[in-house]
Amino acid sequence: MITRYFADKQAALDELQSKFETATQELESFVEENSGEDGLVEEAKNEKGNLSKKGITDRIKISKDQEEIEALKKCLELVNEESACKSAVKVAKDELDELVFKKIPTIPEAELKKLIVQDKWFASVEAQIIEEIERMTQQLANRVKTLEERYAQTLPALGKDAEKYTGLVEC
Numbered sequence: 001m002i003t004r005y006f007a008d009k010q011a012a013l014d015e016l017q018s019k020f021e022t023a024t025q026e027l028e029s030f031v032e033e034n035s036g037e038d039g040l041v042e043e044a045k046n047e048k049g050n051l052s053k054k055g056i057t058d059r060i061k062i063s064k065d066q067e068e069i070e071a072l073k074k075c076l077e078l079v080n081e082e083s084a085c086k087s088a089v090k091v092a093k094d095e096l097d098e099l100v101f102k103k104i105p106t107i108p109e110a111e112l113k114k115l116i117v118q119d120k121w122f123a124s125v126e127a128q129i130i131e132e133i134e135r136m137t138q139q140l141a142n143r144v145k146t147l148e149e150r151y152a153q154t155l156p157a158l159g160k161d162a163e164k165y166t167g168l169v170e171c
Contacts, residue, residue, distance in 0.1 A: 001115055006099055013092045020085035027078040040071035053079055 002010050031051060034040040044059035045051055056076045063069050107115070 001100060001103070001119075002096065004115065004119065005103055006096060009092070009096045009099065013089070013096055016085065016089045016092050020082070020089050023078070023082040023085045027075075027082050030075060030078055034071050034075070040068045041075050043068075044072060044075070051075065051079065053083075 031041060035042055035045075041051065041056075043063075044055045046055055053076065056072050056079065060069055060072045060076070063072065104112075
Protein backbone atom coordinates (compact mmCIF):
# COMPACT_ATOMS: atom_id res chain seq x y z
CA MET A 1 0.00 0.00 0.00
CA ILE A 2 2.81 2.35 0.87
CA THR A 3 4.62 1.68 -2.39
CA ARG A 4 1.46 2.34 -4.38
CA TYR A 5 0.19 5.48 -2.65
CA PHE A 6 3.05 6.92 -0.65
CA ALA A 7 6.26 5.98 -2.45
CA ASP A 8 7.65 9.52 -2.11
CA LYS A 9 7.07 9.52 1.66
CA GLN A 10 8.70 6.08 1.95
CA ALA A 11 11.71 7.30 -0.04
CA ALA A 12 12.05 10.28 2.29
CA LEU A 13 11.79 7.97 5.30
CA ASP A 14 14.45 5.67 3.83
CA GLU A 15 16.77 8.63 3.32
CA LEU A 16 16.25 9.78 6.92
CA GLN A 17 16.90 6.23 8.12
CA SER A 18 20.13 6.19 6.11
CA LYS A 19 21.22 9.49 7.68
CA PHE A 20 20.45 8.10 11.14
CA GLU A 21 22.52 4.99 10.48
CA THR A 22 25.41 7.12 9.19
CA ALA A 23 25.25 9.36 12.27
CA THR A 24 25.21 6.30 14.54
CA GLN A 25 28.24 4.81 12.78
CA GLU A 26 30.14 8.11 13.02
CA LEU A 27 29.40 8.35 16.74
CA GLU A 28 30.40 4.73 17.39
CA SER A 29 33.59 5.19 15.41
CA PHE A 30 34.49 8.39 17.26
CA VAL A 31 33.79 6.84 20.66
CA GLU A 32 35.82 3.75 19.75
CA GLU A 33 38.78 5.87 18.63
CA ASN A 34 38.68 8.01 21.79
CA SER A 35 37.91 5.35 24.39
CA GLY A 36 40.10 3.05 26.35
CA GLU A 37 42.34 3.59 29.32
CA ASP A 38 43.74 6.92 28.11
CA GLY A 39 40.77 7.86 25.90
CA LEU A 40 39.56 11.43 25.76
CA VAL A 41 35.89 10.54 26.30
CA GLU A 42 36.43 7.72 28.80
CA GLU A 43 35.74 9.90 31.84
CA ALA A 44 32.34 10.97 30.45
CA LYS A 45 30.98 7.41 30.40
CA ASN A 46 28.52 6.25 33.05
CA GLU A 47 28.80 3.11 35.21
CA LYS A 48 27.49 0.97 32.34
CA GLY A 49 30.13 2.31 29.97
CA ASN A 50 27.69 4.39 27.89
CA LEU A 51 27.84 8.03 26.90
CA SER A 52 24.97 10.41 27.54
CA LYS A 53 24.47 14.10 26.85
CA LYS A 54 24.43 14.82 30.58
CA GLY A 55 27.62 12.88 31.21
CA ILE A 56 29.40 14.65 28.36
CA THR A 57 28.26 18.17 29.37
CA ASP A 58 29.14 17.50 33.03
CA ARG A 59 32.62 16.34 32.01
CA ILE A 60 33.11 19.42 29.78
CA LYS A 61 32.39 21.66 32.80
CA ILE A 62 34.88 19.77 35.01
CA SER A 63 37.74 19.17 32.57
CA LYS A 64 40.77 21.45 32.35
CA ASP A 65 42.43 19.61 29.44
CA GLN A 66 41.73 21.52 26.21
CA GLU A 67 42.20 18.43 24.03
CA GLU A 68 39.67 16.49 26.12
CA ILE A 69 37.21 19.40 25.97
CA GLU A 70 37.47 19.53 22.17
CA ALA A 71 36.91 15.78 21.91
CA LEU A 72 33.93 15.97 24.27
CA LYS A 73 32.43 18.84 22.26
CA LYS A 74 32.81 16.82 19.06
CA CYS A 75 31.26 13.83 20.80
CA LEU A 76 28.36 15.97 22.04
CA GLU A 77 27.86 17.27 18.50
CA LEU A 78 27.71 13.69 17.18
CA VAL A 79 25.31 12.63 19.94
CA ASN A 80 23.03 15.58 19.14
CA GLU A 81 23.17 14.78 15.43
CA GLU A 82 22.26 11.15 16.07
CA SER A 83 19.41 12.20 18.36
CA ALA A 84 18.06 14.67 15.78
CA CYS A 85 18.18 12.04 13.04
CA LYS A 86 16.43 9.51 15.27
CA SER A 87 13.67 12.02 16.04
CA ALA A 88 13.26 12.87 12.36
CA VAL A 89 12.90 9.19 11.49
CA LYS A 90 10.29 8.71 14.21
CA VAL A 91 8.28 11.74 13.05
CA ALA A 92 8.42 10.67 9.39
CA LYS A 93 7.38 7.10 10.30
CA ASP A 94 4.49 8.35 12.40
CA GLU A 95 3.33 10.65 9.59
CA LEU A 96 3.49 7.81 7.07
CA ASP A 97 1.56 5.49 9.39
CA GLU A 98 -1.11 8.14 9.89
CA LEU A 99 -1.42 8.69 6.14
CA VAL A 100 -1.87 4.94 5.62
CA PHE A 101 -4.51 4.68 8.36
CA LYS A 102 -6.42 7.62 6.86
CA LYS A 103 -6.16 6.19 3.33
CA ILE A 104 -7.44 2.69 4.12
CA PRO A 105 -11.13 3.65 4.64
CA THR A 106 -11.19 5.63 1.39
CA ILE A 107 -10.03 2.73 -0.80
CA PRO A 108 -12.82 0.80 -2.55
CA GLU A 109 -13.20 -2.85 -1.54
CA ALA A 110 -12.25 -4.15 -4.99
CA GLU A 111 -9.00 -2.21 -4.91
CA LEU A 112 -8.25 -3.43 -1.38
CA LYS A 113 -8.66 -7.00 -2.56
CA LYS A 114 -6.34 -6.27 -5.47
CA LEU A 115 -3.79 -4.74 -3.10
CA ILE A 116 -3.89 -7.70 -0.75
CA VAL A 117 -4.06 -10.53 -3.26
CA GLN A 118 -1.95 -9.28 -6.16
CA ASP A 119 0.45 -6.82 -4.58
CA LYS A 120 1.03 -8.55 -1.27
CA TRP A 121 0.38 -12.28 -1.58
CA PHE A 122 1.41 -12.77 -5.19
CA ALA A 123 4.56 -10.73 -4.62
CA SER A 124 5.38 -12.84 -1.57
CA VAL A 125 4.79 -16.11 -3.44
CA GLU A 126 6.82 -14.86 -6.39
CA ALA A 127 9.72 -13.90 -4.11
CA GLN A 128 9.64 -17.34 -2.51
CA ILE A 129 9.59 -19.05 -5.92
CA ILE A 130 12.54 -16.98 -7.11
CA GLU A 131 14.41 -17.78 -3.90
CA GLU A 132 13.75 -21.51 -4.37
CA ILE A 133 14.86 -21.38 -8.02
CA GLU A 134 18.09 -19.65 -7.02
CA ARG A 135 18.70 -22.21 -4.28
CA MET A 136 18.11 -25.13 -6.65
CA THR A 137 20.29 -23.53 -9.33
CA GLN A 138 23.11 -23.12 -6.82
CA GLN A 139 22.71 -26.74 -5.71
CA LEU A 140 22.82 -28.00 -9.30
CA ALA A 141 25.85 -25.84 -10.11
CA ASN A 142 27.69 -27.24 -7.10
CA ARG A 143 26.77 -30.81 -8.10
CA VAL A 144 27.96 -30.25 -11.69
CA LYS A 145 31.25 -28.85 -10.38
CA THR A 146 31.70 -31.89 -8.12
CA LEU A 147 31.02 -34.27 -11.00
CA GLU A 148 33.36 -32.33 -13.29
CA GLU A 149 36.15 -32.63 -10.73
CA ARG A 150 35.42 -36.32 -10.18
CA TYR A 151 35.45 -37.19 -13.88
CA ALA A 152 38.15 -34.75 -15.02
CA GLN A 153 40.39 -37.63 -16.11
CA THR A 154 39.08 -39.80 -18.94
CA LEU A 155 38.94 -43.60 -18.83
CA PRO A 156 41.72 -44.04 -21.44
CA ALA A 157 44.02 -41.74 -19.43
CA LEU A 158 43.28 -43.68 -16.25
CA GLY A 159 43.89 -46.96 -18.14
CA LYS A 160 47.33 -45.75 -19.27
CA ASP A 161 48.19 -44.73 -15.71
CA ALA A 162 47.06 -48.16 -14.47
CA GLU A 163 49.26 -49.94 -17.08
CA LYS A 164 52.21 -47.74 -16.14
CA TYR A 165 51.85 -48.41 -12.42
CA THR A 166 51.16 -52.10 -13.01
CA GLY A 167 54.40 -52.33 -14.94
CA LEU A 168 56.28 -50.66 -12.07
CA VAL A 169 54.75 -52.96 -9.47
CA GLU A 170 55.45 -56.13 -11.46
CA CYS A 171 59.13 -55.30 -11.90
